[in-house]
Amino acid sequence: xxxxxxxxxxxxxxxxxxxxxxxxxxxxxxxxxxxxxxxxxxxxxxxxxxxxxxxxxxxxxxxxxxxxxxxxxxxxxxxxxxxxxxxxxxxxxxxxxxxxxxxxxxxxxxxxxxxxxxxxxxxxxxxxxxxxxxxxxxxxxxxxxxxxxxxxxxxxxxxxxxxxxxx
Amino acid sequence: xxxxxxxxxxxxxxxxxxxxxxxxxxxxxxxxxxxxxxxxxxxxxxxxxxxxxxxxxxxxxxxxxxxxxxxxxxxxxxxxxxxxxxxxxxxxxxxxxxxxxxxxxxxxxxxxxxxxxxxxxxxxxxxxxxxxxxxxxxxxxxxxxxxxxxxxxxxxxxxxxxxxxxxxxxxxxxxxxxxxxxxxxxxxxxxxxxxxxxxxxxxxxxxxxxxxxxxxxxxxxxxxxxxxxxxxxxxxxxxxxxxxxxxxxxxxxxxxxxxxxxxxxxxxxxxxxxxxxxxxxxxxxxxxxxxxxxxxxxxxxxxxxxxxxxxxxxxxxxxxxxxxxxxxxxxxxxxxxxxxxxxxxxxxxxxxxxxxxxxxxxxxxxxxxxxxxxxxxxxxxxxxxxxxxxxxxxxxxxxxx
Numbered sequence: 001x002x003x004x005x006x007x008x009x010x011x012x013x014x015x016x017x018x019x020x021x022x023x024x025x026x027x028x029x030x031x032x033x034x035x036x037x038x039x040x041x042x043x044x045x046x047x048x049x050x051x052x053x054x055x056x057x058x059x060x061x062x063x064x065x066x067x068x069x070x071x072x073x074x075x076x077x078x079x080x081x082x083x084x085x086x087x088x089x090x091x092x093x094x095x096x097x098x099x100x101x102x103x104x105x106x107x108x109x110x111x112x113x114x115x116x117x118x119x120x121x122x123x124x125x126x127x128x129x130x131x132x133x134x135x136x137x138x139x140x141x142x143x144x145x146x147x148x149x150x151x152x153x154x155x156x157x158x159x160x161x162x163x164x165x166x167x
Numbered sequence: 168x169x170x171x172x173x174x175x176x177x178x179x180x181x182x183x184x185x186x187x188x189x190x191x192x193x194x195x196x197x198x199x200x201x202x203x204x205x206x207x208x209x210x211x212x213x214x215x216x217x218x219x220x221x222x223x224x225x226x227x228x229x230x231x232x233x234x235x236x237x238x239x240x241x242x243x244x245x246x247x248x249x250x251x252x253x254x255x256x257x258x259x260x261x262x263x264x265x266x267x268x269x270x271x272x273x274x275x276x277x278x279x280x281x282x283x284x285x286x287x288x289x290x291x292x293x294x295x296x297x298x299x300x301x302x303x304x305x306x307x308x309x310x311x312x313x314x315x316x317x318x319x320x321x322x323x324x325x326x327x328x329x330x331x332x333x334x335x336x337x338x339x340x341x342x343x344x345x346x347x348x349x350x351x352x353x354x355x356x357x358x359x360x361x362x363x364x365x366x367x368x369x370x371x372x373x374x375x376x377x378x379x380x381x382x383x384x385x386x387x388x389x390x391x392x393x394x395x396x397x398x399x400x401x402x403x404x405x406x407x408x409x410x411x412x413x414x415x416x417x418x419x420x421x422x423x424x425x426x427x428x429x430x431x432x433x434x435x436x437x438x439x440x441x442x443x444x445x446x447x448x449x450x451x452x453x454x455x456x457x458x459x460x461x462x463x464x465x466x467x468x469x470x471x472x473x474x475x476x477x478x479x480x481x482x483x484x485x486x487x488x489x490x491x492x493x494x495x496x497x498x499x500x501x502x503x504x505x506x507x508x509x510x511x512x513x514x515x516x517x518x519x520x521x522x523x524x525x526x527x528x529x530x531x532x533x534x535x536x537x538x539x540x541x542x543x544x545x546x547x548x549x550x551x552x553x554x555x556x557x558x559x560x561x562x563x564x565x566x567x568x
């Protein structure tokens with residue numbers, strides 16, 4: 001992916017630049033930071049992810065499987081009398097219902113997130129190794145319909161970028 | 168929310184909390200009428216009035232102790248998100264000295280409440296006889312005094328330091344509070360556990376559960392954060408807490424804790440139930456047989472729904488935890504759910520067939536709620552609504568995420 005990148009030394013400058021990029025209606029851009037910067041997703045105008053819905057639905061599925069499978073095995077497929085308790089004894093089922101809820105919710109969330117992020121991606125270029133240490137970058141792709149190199153370069157510089165380059 | 172460009176914070180602009188005249192007179196009416204009803208009930212129908220007294224005594228004591236627990240927890244973790252809401256938790260401690268006085272009143276009801284205070288019963292009951300070195304009036308009173316020494320002594324010490332800092336802004340008060348919190352928290356864990364054994368578990372002296380203290384603690388935090396949410400949102404409505412002091416991220420954090428302890432309560436509740444249900448030992452199941460009998464059975468299911476299912480699914484979406492109006496409603500609901508839970512711990516011992524509800528229940532609750540509310544309000548109206556010179560305050564203002 002080609003585009004222009006502005007490198008900042010201060011997270012506040014990055015936030016400010018991201019707000020401007022958002023307000024100018026750029027769509028294909030991203031920020032790179034060495035640690036989570038509070039308020040960045042708001043500054044970038046990112047919408048809420050759909051992932052919580054994946055978690056919720058996978059969790060309910062896990063709950064249903066955990067409940068259904070235990071009822072089937074202990075009351076229908078191979079009924080066993082355990083301590084004189086009823087075949088369908090919900091208190092005994094709860095731990096497994098709980099575990100399967102968590103397991104499916106967790107795995108589905110991680111799996112769907114990896115897929116939607118397009119990972120693993122070994123071909124991606126490294127913009128700048130300092131982005132894993134103490135520098136912050138804002139990248140705008142040349143695919144963006146509003147992409148104008150000179151304009152963006154000026155915007156980045158005005159926002160305090162100490163380096164602007166093409167990648 | 169451009170948190171990196173917020174305007175300069177003016178400590179002198181911070182006012183004291185204001186409560187509407189309506190709220191205050193309502194609490195006063197509740198306290199007065201409630202007290203009359205409670206005293207009447209204690210004299211006329213002690214067998215029903217004392218269990219009610221205990222329910223409300225424990226419920227409001229836990230709410231007050233939450234204040235001390237919350238303050239200590241924030242100091243020991245060096246938390247900055249909570250600085251602007253901490254004063255409200257400090258306010259909850261105002262009821263602790265009142266609880267000490269009401270604890271003296273409770274001592275007059277022990278004969279109505281606790282089987283182990285009856286010497287002739289203990290003499291003829293082998294198990295109670297064996298437990299007598301612990302379960303006897305003298306040691307019971309000594310323990311209660313010790314608990315209040317810990318709670319009032321250390322809790323109010325942290326509050327005093329916080330108020331002194333409002334004046335001189337000295338960082339030494341924060342450091343002193345971190346040290347006090349380190350002493351207080353383990354002592355609180357033990358003392359609150361044992362207090363719940365003494366006040367509630369010993370209502371059924373043959374039965375025991377080692378997780379009981381944690382169960383009560385889960386309820387304490389569950390209801391405590393709900394009350395904190397109510398006070399903070401009310402403070403915003405009154406215009407005392409500005410957007411700069413408390414924003415939707417603070418509200419979100421309180422909502423997350425309400426949600427977390429909804430799950431924690433259910434987890435602990437189930438941990439106790441499953442082990443005793445599975446093992447099926449007579450001395451353990453007696454507790455559940457009492458509570459699954461008669462109309463206590465639908466009560467139990469109602470409790471599961473109002474104390475777990477409804478708060479869990481309601482607080483699950485992010486938007487709800489950030490919406491003041493909805494969270495306020497949920498917090499009121501959860502406070503009532505916690506009252507139902509304490510009621511469920513006490514009343515089945517005295518009423519075998521099912522729950523009872525009438526003027527005695529309402530009156531006792533009203534009396535406690537009124538006294539509790541007035542003592543908290545009296546404090547909050549006299550001090551700045553946020554700790555104005557706390558060293559962590561600047562990081563708390565405009566708290567993002």
